[in-house]
Amino acid sequence: MPVPESRGLVSRSLLREEAYRAIRDAIVDGTLAPGERLHDAALVAWLGVSRTPVREALARLEQAGLVRTTPGRHTLVSPLDVRAARDAQSVTAALHELVVRQAVPRLSAAELDAMREANARFARALRENDVPGAVAADDAFHGVPVTASANAAARTVLEQFTPVLRRVERLRFSSLSGRASVAQHDRIVERCAAGDAEGAAAATRENWQTLVPLLDRLHDESAADTP
Incomplete structure (x- = not known):
């Protein structure tokens, strides 16, 4: 399932935390399916934030085992391990x-x-x-x-x-x-x-x-x- 089309989801005062929670919840509830490629530009447009909080959120999600990132290539939603x-x-x-x-x-x-x-x-x-x-x-x-x-x-x-x-x-x-x-x-x-x-x-x-x-x-x- 692609990234939702709604925009401006995240409050400017809570960029880092809310970006993390929004992507995390979309992975947990299956909106973002295992194996799906996550493009920075699509996440930025969906959340209404800059690239920095998105990259920080993805780094935290990788630590939690929810995404896998190949430097310089792509980020994928992890399958259930x-x-x-x-x-x-x-x-x-x-x-x-x-x-x-x-x-x-x-x-x-x-x-x-x-x-x-x-x-x-x-x-x-x-x-x-x-x-x-x-x-x-x-x-x-x-x-x-x-x-x-x-x-x-x-x-x-x-x-x-x-x-x-x-x-x-x-x-x-x-x-x-x-x-x-x-x-x-x-x-x-x-x-x-x-x-x-x-x-x-x-x-x-x-x-x-x-x-x-x-x-x-x-x-x-x-x-x-x-x-």
């Missing part, structure tokens, strides 16, 4: 467990309500087969304890590796296997509200481990397709 996704899952699961443990003593009633509301949106999106809505709501749910933990290092690492997993989660949330996350989210909130940091951390670990069977299946399919 199952091995990289498995590595990202193990790191991401451990960090979410950590931030929830740190966040529990700090979570306010308003933040707990925000988690409940995000999970309600998540459940509704799954019922309606709204995969982008489910991904966004899941992001919002887990983002509450990440922010409450005030762990800047964990937040930075999660921002780098989570997009790789979101490509995988689009597959999970489009099938019945994603429905179990609603109840798991409920348990996380319940343990957080009770002040049970270890229980909340364990429930979070269980939630993120649900990606493992899907990654194993993708790995087996990839191996079967290899001559």
Whole structure:
């Protein structure tokens, strides 16, 4: 699918970050498909920015494994790398467990309500087969304890590796296997509200481990397709 034709998407005050997020989200949601060549001129026209923030965004996306750049030649949207996704899952699961443990003593009633509301949106999106809505709501749910933990290092690492997993989660949330996350989210909130940091951390670990069977299946399919 080509770069969208809409122009001037990015606010001038947030050029670097918004350019990165716009291209990242287009890759994660499949607007920019694996193997698609990314031309600077097309991205500049779409986002309404200069070449510099586009190149900076592509450099960050390469670090995250979402694009591949050949110097002086071209930049391509990376195919899903199952091995990289498995590595990202193990790191991401451990960090979410950590931030929830740190966040529990700090979570306010308003933040707990925000988690409940995000999970309600998540459940509704799954019922309606709204995969982008489910991904966004899941992001919002887990983002509450990440922010409450005030762990800047964990937040930075999660921002780098989570997009790789979101490509995988689009597959999970489009099938019945994603429905179990609603109840798991409920348990996380319940343990957080009770002040049970270890229980909340364990429930979070269980939630993120649900990606493992899907990654194993993708790995087996990839191996079967290899001559």
